[in-house]
Amino acid sequence: MTAMPDAPGEARVVLEARGLSKRFGSVTALDGCDLEARAGEILAVIGDNGAGKSSLIKALSGALLPDTGTIQLDGVPVRFRHPRDARAAGIETVYQELALAPSLTIAENLFLGRELRRGGLAGRLMRLLDRPRMVREAAAQLEALGVAVRSPVQTVDTLSGGQRQGIAVARSAAFARHVVILDEPTAALGVRESAHVLDLIRRVRDRGLAVILISHNMPHVFDLADRLHIQRLGRRILFCPTGRLTPADAVAVMTGATVPGAP
Amino acid sequence: MTTGALGVPAGTGTPWLSRVGPLVALLVACAFFATQSPRFLAAGNFSLILQQVMVVGVLAIGQTLVIVTAGIDLACGMVMALGAVTMSLLATQAGVPAPVAIGGGVALTTAFGALNGLLVTRVALPPFIVTLGTMNVAFALTQLVTRSQSVTGLPDALTWLGTTVPVAGVPVALGTVGMLGAYGVAWLLLRETAAGRHLYAVGSHRDAARLAGIDTDRVLLGAYTLSGFCAGVAGLLAVARTGVGDPQAGQTENLDTVTAVVLGGTSLFGGRGVVLRTLVGALIVGVFRNGLTLMGVSSVYQVLVTGVLVILAVATDQWSRRRG
Numbered sequence: 001m002t003a004m005p006d007a008p009g010e011a012r013v014v015l016e017a018r019g020l021s022k023r024f025g026s027v028t029a030l031d032g033c034d035l036e037a038r039a040g041e042i043l044a045v046i047g048d049n050g051a052g053k054s055s056l057i058k059a060l061s062g063a064l065l066p067d068t069g070t071i072q073l074d075g076v077p078v079r080f081r082h083p084r085d086a087r088a089a090g091i092e093t094v095y096q097e098l099a100l101a102p103s104l105t106i107a108e109n110l111f112l113g114r115e116l117r118r119g120g121l122a123g124r125l126m127r128l129l130d131r132p133r134m135v136r137e138a139a140a141q142l143e144a145l146g147v148a149v150r151s152p153v154q155t156v157d158t159l160s161g162g163q164r165q166g167i168a169v170a171r172s173a174a175f176a177r178h179v180v181i182l183d184e185p186t187a188a189l190g191v192r193e194s195a196h197v198l199d200l201i202r203r204v205r206d207r208g209l210a211v212i213l214i215s216h217n218m219p220h221v222f223d224l225a226d227r228l229h230i231q232r233l234g235r236r237i238l239f240c241p242t243g244r245l246t247p248a249d250a251v252a253v254m255t256g257a258t259v260p261g262a263p
Numbered sequence: 264m265t266t267g268a269l270g271v272p273a274g275t276g277t278p279w280l281s282r283v284g285p286l287v288a289l290l291v292a293c294a295f296f297a298t299q300s301p302r303f304l305a306a307g308n309f310s311l312i313l314q315q316v317m318v319v320g321v322l323a324i325g326q327t328l329v330i331v332t333a334g335i336d337l338a339c340g341m342v343m344a345l346g347a348v349t350m351s352l353l354a355t356q357a358g359v360p361a362p363v364a365i366g367g368g369v370a371l372t373t374a375f376g377a378l379n380g381l382l383v384t385r386v387a388l389p390p391f392i393v394t395l396g397t398m399n400v401a402f403a404l405t406q407l408v409t410r411s412q413s414v415t416g417l418p419d420a421l422t423w424l425g426t427t428v429p430v431a432g433v434p435v436a437l438g439t440v441g442m443l444g445a446y447g448v449a450w451l452l453l454r455e456t457a458a459g460r461h462l463y464a465v466g467s468h469r470d471a472a473r474l475a476g477i478d479t480d481r482v483l484l485g486a487y488t489l490s491g492f493c494a495g496v497a498g499l500l501a502v503a504r505t506g507v508g509d510p511q512a513g514q515t516e517n518l519d520t521v522t523a524v525v526l527g528g529t530s531l532f533g534g535r536g537v538v539l540r541t542l543v544g545a546l547i548v549g550v551f552r553n554g555l556t557l558m559g560v561s562s563v564y565q566v567l568v569t570g571v572l573v574i575l576a577v578a579t580d581q582w583s584r585r586r587g
Contacts, residue, residue, distance in 0.1 A: 065475070084476040095474055103465035103534035108460055113476035115457035129454045 014178050014210040015060065015091070020069035021234075024056050029055035030066060031234035036177060037210040042201065042220040044242070046253050047231030053214050054183075056231065061093035062086035072177045073178060090177030096184045099168035102220055104156040106149060107131075107138035109156055110171045113169045128166070141174045142167070145203055162193025166200055173204040180204055186220055198224055218247045230254055240248035284579060285543040292547060298552030303557055306433040313439040315407060315505060316549035318343075319519045320442045320495040320542060324449045325376070325490030326520040327541045331453070332483055333466040334390035336490045338379060338398035339497075340517025344510060345401045346372035348497030351414035352509025354421055357391065376491015380484035385390060393548030398517070399514025405510045414508030425503035437473050438500045447495070449538045466533025490553030515566075521571055522548055526576045 017035040030052050032180035037043045038236060047053050054189040059063035060071065062080030071078050078219070080086045086093070100109045111134045118130045129159035133223070147166040149159065165184050165185055170183055172180045182201065186194040201224060205211045215221050222242060230238040238245075238253050238260045247252075296303040322339050329336045353359050359367070376396060384392040424441060427434035453459035464472040465482045472481045501512050527544030529536025546559030548569055555565045 021373075083474050087476050097473075099471060099474075100473075101464040101471050101534065103467040104460065104463055108464075112460075112464055116458065117457070127457065128451075129457060131455070142478070170455070229351070 010029070011040050013037070014039045015212075016072045017056075018060055018070050018072075018116065020066045020071070022059065022064065022066045023108075027107060028234050030059065030069075033231070033234060034236050034239075035060070035212075035229060036239065037212050038227075039178075039210050040208045041226040042205050042211040042213055043227050043229055044215060045182065045231060046215065046218075046221055046223055046250060046254060047230045050162060051231040051254070052234040055234075057093070057181055057183055057212070057214055060179075061091060063093075086166050087175070091181065092176035092180040093173035094168045094172050094183060094185060096167075096187060097213055099171075100156045100164055103155055105153045105155050106142070106159075107135045107152040109167060110134070110141065110152075110174065112137045112171075114175065115134070128156040138261035142243050144171055145170045145173060145200055147200065160193065162189050162196055164198050165193070168205065169197065173207065173209065176209055178211065179210045181214075183214045184216065185213070186217060194220065199259050218250065222247055230260075232256060232261065264437045267460060272404065282528070285540050285547065288518055288526070288552065289363070289543050289547050292550045292554065296550065296557065298502065299554065300557040303554055306401065306431075308557075310427075310433050310435055310439070312546070312549045312553045313442075314436045315490070315553060316545050318497050318501045318504065319516050320545045321445055321493055321500060321547065322516055323432045323520040323523040323541045323545050324445055324538060325493030326524050326537060327449070327527075327529055327538045328343070328453075328462060328486045330521075330524050330529055330531060331462050331466045331533060332486045333469070333538050334383065334483065334486065335516065335521070335531075336376075336379065337391065337394040337489065337521075338375065338401055339394075339490055339494045339520055340513030341398045341401040341513075342372050342375045342491060342513075343423070343494040343498045343516065344513035345375070346495040347502045348405055348409045348414055348508040348510050350421065350499065351417055352408060353504060354418050355414060355416050361418045365499055368498055369492065372495035373488060374490040376494065378485065379491070380487030383487060384483050399422065409508070409510040411510055412432060413508075413510065417487040417508065418504065418505065420501045421499070423505050425506065436504075438503055442498075442500070445493075446539060446542050453538050462553040463534050466535075468534070470562045501539050519545075519548055519569070521574045523537065525573050525580075527539075528576070528580060530580065531577070556563055 015035070015037040017033065020030045020033045022030040033052060035056065045056065046054055055064060059066045061133055062083045062085045065081055069184060071090070078089055091203050094124055101112065104112065116134050118128050122128045123130065135152050142149060142152065150161055156167065159248045161165070169182065169185065185197055185201065189197060198220060201211060201213065213221070213225060225242045228238065228240055228242050228245060228250060229236055230250060249258065253260055308446035322343060325339055326336055346368040349371050350364045353364035353367050354361050375543055379393055379397055382388050383390050425436055426440035427436045453462065461472065461477050461482045464475070464477060465479050469479055501510055524541050525544065526547050527533065527536070527540035529541060551568055551572070552565050555568065
């Protein structure tokens with residue numbers, strides 16, 4: 001099963017992976033896996049446990065180096081050896097439960113690893129932080145994305161799960177130039193908090209970024225995604241616009257009850 | 264969305280008790296000892312307390328850096344003693360110029376710190392075990408090179424930081440000024456630089472820090488190496504204060520640093536803490552030692568009191584954190 005042919009006028013393919021494979025001893029996590037993500041679209045990656053979703057995402061975000069296969073970002077071949085490499089290339093990832101340092105403030109978390117330094121000697125020689133500017137820009141960024149918090153100098157451990165997820169998504173949106181990858185962004189959230197995060201994800205897409213969403217939540221997937229990527233046994237077995245399938249069809253393909261392309 | 268006061272550092276989430284608690288405890292202790300001994304409040308006595316605190320104070324800076332990363336340095340006191348006798352032996356028996364001797368001692372303690380850091384990061388051993396091991400190694404080396412004898416006959420340059428200058432009629436040791444300066448530098452590093460914030464991030468959530476692109480191994484290595492450097496400086500202060508290279512030094516200081524850090528409200532779980540409050544913690548220990556001595560209380564009770572203080576400090580921290 002391969003990708004549907006491009007219709008004219010469709011969104012540009014930003015991230016394209018071909019034939020990614022990864023083995024851990026006798027276990028094959030990825031077995032010639034393809035992926036395609038387009039600018040201004042949400043691509044949902046769904047699949048049963050053990051289908052290779054995590055390994056695929058890790059390969060795209062630099063947390064795992066595939067044994068074989070190629071990744072192209074905006075048509076240019078890339079090779080990520082470290083999460084830093086992917087971030088530098090413009091791919092931001094929100095990892096489930098692993099996004100933020102709880103004892104730092106919201107502003108410090110937004111700029112974690114990319115702190116702004118003061119100008120002049122204080123910044124260049126003494127490497128002092130420009131805290132007011134980081135707080136200002138954090139506030140502006142959160143406001144632009146509609147993430148409501150009391151103050152950007154609150155520490156993250158004072159926030160609810162939904163607010164934390166909002167901060168993590170806002171950080172990725174603030175720094176991503178091409179792709180935002182979200183790993184189960186609503187898994188730990190209640191109904192109302194999930195709705196906020198889903199809205200936020202739409203706003204990130206509307207900025208023209210390619211969004212890759214990994215989720216087990218079929219209603220969220222069918223609510224949000226422009227395209228579906230169904231992963232099974234380390235491979236993409238189906239790739240199509242969301243409207244072509246019902247949730248029941250998707251689950252049948254995921255679990256192997258239906259084999260796509262079969263008569 | 265409302266925005267709080269701009270430029271306010273981390274602290275909104277810090278329980279109020281751990282923010283003001285250490286200072287209140289210090290003031291209460293001072294008030295208590297003032298009622299017990301008329302000599303306690305004399306300006307000269309405060310200068311003495313600062314001198315008594317300066318060795319632990321400098322060591323505790325390094326300990327704070329390490330504990331903020333959710334680690335611990337149990338070796339710092341013994342490494343300090345090794346540094347102290349090394350610079351003393353270099354200056355006396357090897358006959359090298361004093362600045363070179365001092366540099367040699369500090370280089371050795373810094374190398375010990377780096378070794379701790381490498382074992383914690385590259386070999387991925389628990390900090391508790393690593394530093395327990397290097398503590399014993401440093402202690403044994405100290406005894407071997409000195410044959411357990413104090414090194415005497417030191418040149419003036421090694422004891423210069425112990426000399427006092429009169430400030431408003433009160434003798435102030437140069438070393439205490441140095442200690443306060445060191446706290447200023449550490450405060451700036453932790454609060455106002457990216458490297459400082461990365462220490463907190465690593466201690467708060469190591470995986471999150473790594474995935475945010477921080478080289479967590481480098482941060483940890485830096486913390487332990489700086490702790491080794493602090494041990495070298497503290498060794499110089501210990502030599503300056505006592506006038507000898509003492510192979511038995513560092514044994515009370517070792518755990519006193521942990522006491523000072525914990526009394527200062529830094530979390531042993533990492534990610535939280537303010538280095539200036541470690542100074543307050545060290546002063547609490549110093550004030551108790553000094554006050555109990557003035558009251559004529561045996562030093563065994565002083566040890567007992569510091570033990571109770573640590574447990575109280577940790578309990579208070581836990582309690583106020585749970586209640587938010």
